[in-house]
Amino acid sequence: MQLILLLLSCHVASAAIHSLKHVYTASSEVPNFPEFVAVVFVDGFQTEHYSSITKTTVPTQAWMSRVTADDPEYWKRQTSYWEGQEQIGRVNIEIGKERFNRTEGIHVIQVLNGCEWDDETVEVNGFGLISHNGEDVLILDMKAQRWIAIKPQFLRTQHKWNNDKSWLEFMEHRLTQECPVRLKNSLMYGKSTLQRTELPRMSLLQKTPWSPVSCHATGFYPDRALMFWSRDGEELHEHVVHGELLYNHDGTFQMSVDLNLSLVKRDDWWRYDCVFQLSAVEDNILTKLDPAVIRTNWVEKPSATTLPITLSAVVAVVSILTLATGVTVYKKKKAKSPSDSPDNVELSEKLKPET
Incomplete structure (x- = not known):
């Protein structure tokens, strides 16, 4: 899974390398998620989508709809392909349960394959990777035409696939011949998007x-x-x-x-x-x-020496306001009461500053 994410997000600084990637996810007992989802990426843009719910492959970029004019059966053919992969995905889920001796709980199989094409050197590189429950288990070395098991539970699969020459030849044909053709066609359809230049x-x-x-x-x-x-x-x-x-x-x-x-x-x-x-x-x-x-949005904070001075000034202002308010209330009450009232005398004595 880690390598799959890296390959999906990896971008090359060269001006000439383009990529087409197929990714499918088969799962069991994952709530609110289809048992099978497949997507296709061209230079990092998702161009196609299929799921076990819709049972149909659809374009996810407007420019991919143009493929119908050149190949009217394209989307039907892609749907048929992913339906077959959906069945294989279910089988792989059961194999994963057996290999790791876990029949219950969530199981997820992810498969990534595709190609890179250098439009200057015309070099083509095919790749393949399989993960189980978030860990990479098998990787394809296309140049050596062999699969490599990363987890010991899949050594049996490694030996089986490497001994099946027809399977290796099929993968080589699909990834180094068919894939570059589809990639070039997609680049042509999406030229205004995929081959544009925007300065930063x-x-x-x-x-x-x-x-x-x-x-x-x-x-x-x-x-x-x-x-x-x-x-x-x-x-x-x-x-x-x-x-x-x-x-x-x-x-x-x-x-x-x-x-x-x-x-x-x-x-x-x-x-x-x-x-x-x-x-x-x-x-x-x-x-x-x-x-x-x-x-920058950095603002200099008040220093430790200015903070006490600021607080002292606030206290002084509050004290002055409090004293002024008290004097005002006293004057108002004195004006309303007789000067010889016992209450007035008592209040006057309380407010009189001590000597």
């Missing part, structure tokens, strides 16, 4: 004056990008922390790289640049380390 919005961010300065790029596409800090034009490797590549809700991407300023002299800031490189764009985007453009 650059910012320098800092939490406090003592925090690292984060160079942040967002809104760029494609995801094949590099970003780093440089000094006098030379890339820095020390005192630099690279953040993860993240998706934005609009289909673009964001990333950041932090520079630790503890060893950077203030007079040398002008020598540092944040460098952003985007595939298919010839010129780099440079952001100078300039304190005038650093954005």
Whole structure:
């Protein structure tokens, strides 16, 4: 599972590599979740979806609907394929229960396979991976044409599949010949989306004056990008922390790289640049380390010496207001009562300052 997630989220900085990935999940006893779900990704975009509830493969990108004009039976054929995989998924669930000697509870099988294609070198790479209950159990080495068991419970499957030459030949044909054709077609249908170029919005961010300065790029596409800090034009490797590549809700991407300023002299800031490189764009985007453009919401807090003075001033104001209010009440009551009233005399004596 860990490797499946890594492969789904992994993006290459090269300008030429594209990918098509098929992922299906078969499960049992998972509440409010279909027993079988399959999705297809092209360069990180989900393009197709099938589930055991709908029993139909549907496009999840508007541009994938264009495939019908060239191949009217495409969606019907995909539905038939996933229906077959759904049956295989149920069998694999039972195999997993037997291998791990667990017949009760939740069981999940995930299968990932697909291909990568370099449109410059024309090199094709097929891959396959199977996980059980969140742990990777089998991985396909396409170049060596063999499966490798990561868990001992699946050594029997490894030997069986590696001894079945027809099965290995089928996987090679599907992943290194059929898959690249489908990938190229999808890239053609989604050219305006998948092969567009959008430059990033650059910012320098800092939490406090003592925090690292984060160079942040967002809104760029494609995801094949590099970003780093440089000094006098030379890339820095020390005192630099690279953040993860993240998706934005609009289909673009964001990333950041932090520079630790503890060893950077203030007079040398002008020598540092944040460098952003985007595939298919010839010129780099440079952001100078300039304190005038650093954005922060840090506000200096009151010091310990000013706080007591502030509190003393508040107490003094409250005391003055309290005394003034008391005098005002006294004057009003005195005006309403006879001066020789016993109550008035008693109250007057209580308010009179002691000598």
